[in-house]
Amino acid sequence: MSSRRSSRGNISEDEINELISKLQALLPSSRRRGSGQASTTKLLKETCSYIKSLHREVDDLSDRLSDLMSTMDHNSPGAEIIRSILRS
């Protein structure tokens, strides 16, 4: 199976493992737990939930920022600076 895959896709099992561990390093839960190699299934599941939580966070933060922007006085120095941040 693996030999067939490697001959076809030119991607070795090692590369996949490397990517998996890279992905694991990105996840907060696995980082906290240490370097214990979790199963790929669990890892992918965690990735799913993490991506979802990140989505939620981004949405939440965007909402907050837009709220702040709307409540802020337009010609205050704060608004000025936020605008510059957004532009950059």
Next chain:
Amino acid sequence: MDWEILQEGTDASGIERDAQASRTRPSLSLPTPHSRTHPSYITGSHAAAILSSHHLHRGAHAKAACPAVLSVSLVLGVDLISSRRELVMARCQGTVESLCQGLLDLDDDKFGAMCSAFGYLQEWPDLSAMCGANLGVPAVVAPLAGDGDDSSCSGSGGGGGGGGFRKRRPDTYLDAKGDGNDMSKRPRGKQQQLCGHGEMAEPGKGKQERPKASAKKKAEPASTAAAADQKTDYIHVRARRGQATDSHSLAERVRRERISERMRYLQELVPGCSKVTGKAGMLDEIINYVQSLQKQVEFLSMKIAASNPVVSFDIVEDLFGRQLKQACSPAALPAMALPAGQLEPPCLQNQMSPCPMQQVHAPAAAASTGFGLDMVVNNNLYPPAMASCPVSAATPESAAAGPSIEPCLNVNGTAAWDISSQNLFSGFDAQFQSVESDCLLDNLKMEM
């Protein structure tokens, strides 16, 4: 072998069942293999006929049962040659499939002619029930039934003749199914033993039919775990033809299925991932996406922290914790030497210090083990800010908010903005802006 008993018990009831079947089902569009084979064997040996019909009745297992029927007839020395039977037998030489196919290939006319030649009804005798009533049958039947189970377990069943049976005789199918379940509940070892017995019973003859069945048996190491696995979730974990069926292979298959399911799910979640083919490409894409999302979150929380530091402190702390891990690298630590030089011990304690520079740096030093990276930022970027706004960050307001604000100052490099947001000076906005954007860019770069 109790062939005599079988003969006595089954012959009459067989006929009776035949009649019954013809009453209940006067017209079957297609003749069944069972009724085709039945007359062939009953003339020579009733026992063989009973056995054969019984096994052909086990609709799902009919394919595998056919060679068994042949072998039984051969063992018993049933040498019934007629032109029709020769046709059937000739077609039956070889594999199980070809056997069943041979039976099925006969058209109605031919079959009718055959049946009439033998004086039998063109119907299914319901022999399974009959055979169940026979005491001697199960023992004799077992080896053959074992064959049937094996082949159906390895997934070859269902096609061809088996499928046809089900359509024609649902009740028979149910019968056969119940039978099959009974059989599969038997210990695997016993079945194999019985199969072996069946093989012994046909030495020298019927060789053509055996290899397939025995090959299937070989492919199935028949560990009890595998059997249990197959029974519990054989709907999901069904070995296809040629696939291994031992427990390890099954478990591996389940694992792979689960992984690919998750990958599919991730593919939906990550935009642009569906275009990428291959596992590695997908993983790469997922990693990039997660990273970009993380950056996005950090960036957004930075902006919010910048605009409203007190409210968003919790988010900043999140961010802080996240950065802590990255900043902890040994490479970042030496940089602490520089800012540490500027920090006098009194300043560390004294939040009310009039020097804004010290105020900015004091908490960083207090938490210095983790914040090497941030201190580098401070060190590089605050001097220009300091040059442009030398004094006066130490208003009571900022000092009071000090403990909560300053971590976010360090993280975001937005100290200047925090100060200016408190309307301390309006004249330095331009410089602050440049400092801020620099800080942000730096922060982002460092995240990379």
